[in-house]
Amino acid sequence: MVRKAFKMKVYEDKIEEYTKRHNPIWPELKEVLKNHGVRNYNIFLDTESCFLSGYAEIESEVKWNEIANTEICKKWWQYMATLMETNEDSSPVSTELKHLFYME
Amino acid sequence: MVRKAFKMKVYEDKIEEYTKRHNPIWPELKEVLKNHGVRNYNIFLDTESCFLSGYAEIESEVKWNEIANTEICKKWWQYMATLMETNEDSSPVSTELKHLFYME
Numbered sequence: 001m002v003r004k005a006f007k008m009k010v011y012e013d014k015i016e017e018y019t020k021r022h023n024p025i026w027p028e029l030k031e032v033l034k035n036h037g038v039r040n041y042n043i044f045l046d047t048e049s050c051f052l053s054g055y056a057e058i059e060s061e062v063k064w065n066e067i068a069n070t071e072i073c074k075k076w077w078q079y080m081a082t083l084m085e086t087n088e089d090s091s092p093v094s095t096e097l098k099h100l101f102y103m104e
Numbered sequence: 105m106v107r108k109a110f111k112m113k114v115y116e117d118k119i120e121e122y123t124k125r126h127n128p129i130w131p132e133l134k135e136v137l138k139n140h141g142v143r144n145y146n147i148f149l150d151t152e153s154c155f156l157s158g159y160a161e162i163e164s165e166v167k168w169n170e171i172a173n174t175e176i177c178k179k180w181w182q183y184m185a186t187l188m189e190t191n192e193d194s195s196p197v198s199t200e201l202k203h204l205f206y207m208e
Contacts, residue, residue: 005148005157022205030207040208042159044109044201053109053201055146055159097148097157101126103134104144 001039001057004064005097008052014083015045021080028072037063052084053097105143105161108168109201112156118187119149125184132176141167156188157201 010018022043024030033041037059044053058064067073068091077090085093114122126147128134137145141163148157162168171177172195181194189197 003146005146005159007150007157019204025205025207033207038207041206042107042109042203043205044159045204046111046199046201048199052204053111053157053159055109055148055157095150095152097150099146100123100149100156101129101147102145103129103137103142 006094008092009085018083110198112196113189122187
């Protein structure tokens with residue numbers, strides 16, 4: 001299991017909508033995440049900078065990256081694209097954070 | 105149980121030392137954290153901004169805040185104070201992140 005963290009950026013005037021769309025996320029997306037070994041997935045917001053900080057416990061990076069190839073994930077990205085900084089394929093701009101410390 | 109996240113800032117030229125001092129942390133500090141209900145405590149680094157992103161599962165905010173009153177925590181803060189942005193009492197400048205999303 002890998003403890004993974006990454007940052008993304010939401011637009012300030014879209015925070016409310018971003019939060020709303022995540023509570024709940026689409027059941028089909030949740031199923032895909034679960035089937036790809038994602039557990040304990042949390043997203044936090046830094047209200048000062050509008051950076052989102054994701055934390056998840058994943059089975060492997062390979063399985064995590066496979067999520068991007070699913071139809072439901074691509075649909076989700078398109079649905080969310082107006083709310084956050086995205087790449088050309090509508091995926092969120094995401095920067096990996098480096099794991100420095102862990103205590104059980 | 106509360107899923108808690110917060111950011112702190114390490115100085116760029118102190119990242120190596122910060123990492124070193126956390127692997128391992130003092131056993132006495134670890135014991136205090138455990139005794140105050142802290143579990144699954146992770147610290148990640150955003151190498152672009154030098155922000156540290158902490159994620160922990162805590163018993164309660166009350167017990168978490170009690171850690172700051174222990175001698176060992178105060179000593180730890182003093183030990184770490186030259187490596188990161190701190191307040192007048194040597195505690196790290198720490199900003200709470202807002203929990204937006206959770207999936208089991």
